[in-house]
Amino acid sequence: MISNQLISTHAQKVLQFLLMHPAKIYYEREIARGTKISYGSANNVLRQLCKEGLIEKKSEGRMCYYSLDAANPYIREFKILSNLAILEPLVERLKPHTRRIILYGSWANGTDSEESDIDLFIVTSSEDKVRSIINKFSNSSRIVNRKIQAVITTLADLLDQDEKDKVFAKEVEQGKILWEKEINEDNL
Numbered sequence: 001m002i003s004n005q006l007i008s009t010h011a012q013k014v015l016q017f018l019l020m021h022p023a024k025i026y027y028e029r030e031i032a033r034g035t036k037i038s039y040g041s042a043n044n045v046l047r048q049l050c051k052e053g054l055i056e057k058k059s060e061g062r063m064c065y066y067s068l069d070a071a072n073p074y075i076r077e078f079k080i081l082s083n084l085a086i087l088e089p090l091v092e093r094l095k096p097h098t099r100r101i102i103l104y105g106s107w108a109n110g111t112d113s114e115e116s117d118i119d120l121f122i123v124t125s126s127e128d129k130v131r132s133i134i135n136k137f138s139n140s141s142r143i144v145n146r147k148i149q150a151v152i153t154t155l156a157d158l159l160d161q162d163e164k165d166k167v168f169a170k171e172v173e174q175g176k177i178l179w180e181k182e183i184n185e186d187n188l
Contacts, residue, residue, distance in 0.1 A: 010035070010037050010041050010042070010044075010045045011045050011048070011049065013035040013036075013037060014031060014035055014037075014042065014045050014046065014049065015049070015054070015075075015078060015082075016035075016082055017031060017034045017035045018031075018055065018066070018067070018068045019068065019075075019078070019079050019082050020114075021114060022068050022070060022079075022112075022113060022114070023113060023114065024067065025058070025065045025066065025067045026065065026066055026067070027063055027064065027065050027066070028042055028043055028046060028064060028066070029042075031046065031066060046064075046066055050066070053069060053072055054068075054069055054072055054074060054075055055067065055068055055069055056068070056069050075110075076109075076110035076111070077110065079110040079112070080108070080109070080110040080176075083103070083107045083108075083110070083112065083118075084103070084176065084178070086143060087103065087107075087118070087178065089137070090133070090134070090137045090148075091178045091179050093133050093137065094122070094130060094133055094134075094179070095179055097124055097126045097129050097130050097133070098122055098123060098124040098126075098130060098179065098181070099123040099124060099125075099155060099180070099181045100121075100122070100123040100177070100179065100180045100181065101120060101121075101122050101123075101177070101178040101179045101180075102120065102121040102122075102172055102175045102176065102177050102178065103118070103119065103120060103175050103176045103178050104119050104120075104121060104171055104172045104174065104175030104176075105117070105119035105171070105175070106119075107119060108174075108175045108176045109174075114145065116146070117146070117147045117148070117149040118143065118146055118147070118148045118149065119149050119151075119175075120134075120148060120149070120150045120151070120178075121150075121151045121153075121172045121175065122150055122151070122152045122153070123153055123154070123155055123158055124152060124153075124154070125154055125155070127152050127154075130150070130152055131150070131152065134148050134150055151172075
């Protein structure tokens with residue numbers, strides 16, 4: 001069972017740092033600098049996360065190196081949660097201009113790497129406005145070196161699309177609905 005260590009701010013910072021660079025291996029001081037926490041705090045958190053089985057430790061001489069344990073199911077779920085938190089400001093900006101926003105692909109299932117695109121499926125009648133908002137968000141520091149790959153469609157095109165590309169429709173269907181406008185009977 002995972003202890004309350006995951007709720008600690010320092011543990012979240014360390015995990016978030018490692019999640020953004022999942023394939024890399026870091027020594028303690030790099031993690032402390034990257035997370036802007038003290039070396040002592042980083043050391044305590046890293047030891048606890050190793051004990052919990054969330055990260056792996058490799059020693060070479062007096063140096064200790066740390067990386068994510070990608071096989072751990074908690075890491076995958078934390079990664080999904082982290083990805084959703086990163087996208088929340090974008091979703092909030094898009095809400096007034098969209099009917100539905102779905103995250104699919106590797107970012108939705110927690111298997112993304114540093115090279116992974118952020119795959120979004122968006123239903124809207126304001127494509128230009130939505131693209132403008134996405135472009136502004138793409139240039140923000142929250143998603144450094146991550147490209148947003150948005151499939152933008154209208155509600156009418158969505159109905160045709162399901163029949164045309166069943167494989168793509170299935171992948172989107174398995175994604176995470178980030179936002180969906182409620183359909184009010186008065187609007188029908």
